[in-house]
Amino acid sequence: MSTPRHERPIRLGTRRSHLAVTQSTHVADALRARGHEVELVEVTTEGDINLAPLAQMGGTGVFAAALRQALLSGEVDMAVHSLKDLPVAREPGLVVAGIPTREDPRDILVARDGLTLGELPAGAVVGTGSPRRAAQLQALGLGLEIRDIRGNIDTRMGFVTKGEMDAVVLARAGLARVGRTDEASETIDPLQMLPAPGQGALALECREDDEVTRAVLAELDDADTRAAVTAERAVLDALEAGCAAPVGALAEIVEEPDGTLEISLRAFVGATDGSLELRRSEVGPYDDPQGIGERLARTLLDDGAAAVIPPREPRQQTPRVETTTESERSK
Template sequence: MNSQAADAAPIRLGTRRSHLAMTQSTWVAEQLRAHGHAVEIVEITTEGDVNRASLAQMGGTGVFAAAIRRALLDGEVDMAVHSLKDLPVAPEPGLVIAGIPVREDPRDTLIARDGLTLGELPAGAVVGTGSPRRAAQLQALGLGFEIRDIRGNIDTRMGYVTSGELDGVILARAGLARVERTDAISETIDPLQMLPAPGQGALGLECREGDARVIAALAELDDADTRAAVTAERAVLGALEAGCAAPVGALAEIVEEPDGSLEISLRAFVGAPDGSFELRRSDVGSYDDPVAVGEALARTLLDDGAGAVIPPRETPNPTTSTKEAGA
């Protein structure tokens, strides 16, 4: 144990009060404690937790992160744990993502009545999701589903299926794994059918850029391969200048070449929520420059017509929301 770290003031970890957020934050706190750091968890209520309007109605970016980021900048907490898929791509002045731990499985899942898979659900089945990305890819499958816009935490969304209100819901496998609910999964969806959100399954550990002590502590949890992959994915989103309603998916994988060098294999999707347009492209590039890999793939997408279905990015607003928050 690092005795100097143990003797220092506890690192105050700010988190939302939701079950998933608390689970993620508690896991990070345990990892930091295992490295000899004292950690205190501080619960923070965000606009996204109290405003029950749909994410599309709230619009904008970062409602789940904004309150915690304000607390960080005001010195009320020392760090935050974000689901990277919920975090705006543009950096927040004064803050830095100092650690990105090993990623959970990034794939999406179906939770359906009677344990049915996507291929087994009948035409006309009602499937719930709050994500334009998921809706676009479901419609592109051409299976004749009715897509219902939903919000809520994991239990609320799963409850739509157990109550019989919906035939199925789409949730991120990572969130279900973290709250130990993978037993409810009917199908883990192949990325060939549904690419996840950029950064899905990964956590971003954020702190003030001048806080050397906390930066050093969070860097101990950083995983280089995960950072490279999610950086490439988020670079696609950034280069597309996509707003919160943009149906954009991306997944990067680290590939070892025969000579032992590493490359990033990156796939991306852009589509229309009604299924009228879909575009899938892929590229391979340098492990050492993930931003360039993502930006190059974004240029290909734009050259092939992606701009026609990408809404303009909103001006960041601390009272507005991000896409796909939660699961």
């Protein structure tokens, strides 16, 4: 059965940052390759124009709020989010209809002189805007000085090239999408640093009642990626933690000798000062990612995780939305 098609170009909402536009263009190209017409619509979000610490603005959900409002108001037909920035609480009226195959979910180190984490001297200054990364860096006991940073990829890497910091930690997927992984010193082993739940994956969101767009986006859905990120985000949800909480999780699909598939899930919860470090794991059936994540969260809570998890960010207030279409930019 053929997928229904829009009578006009699909309006794809994206943040205006270089990385966001790049990853949205990848999605648009994948849809175009399947015969759909697509027009990018840039949406200005609070997280793009306000460089205050994310915790002060309500967490990483500030990146999704304006895109979701543009969807609900009918200004765009779909939105592309970095899944790690998407709040776990479902937005009424919207649905994540497609989750494409994820990029490498690991974190990456960009350091002066090509140094690795283990080679950084005690007292080295490492920048990150993520409490999760800060907690795991402190847990390594390397004597690093962690500083909070914000900004796009160029801004963050510029702290190193300008000599203001010894290193910064970024998501490898972001550098991969803009073709700059060769500038990294080290891809960090998950044994040292578990990524954010959903890191490296994209969420393709549309209105729940838009059956045509839902069917189109389902063409790009990858079952293994959806299963893995569902398990990871179930940990966040059951911990009642927000996207900016010091929580890491990584699920992997494992094939057993008898051919059955299982999900192997690891998670981290820690204090940003290194005073608490919890690493736990859970294995379960492929068709129960939600249950696996919930069971692992219960284990973490039983072992004291609640002590370091801040309250979940409140639902974002309706933002002021500014949009710019591709055709308007070309004038």
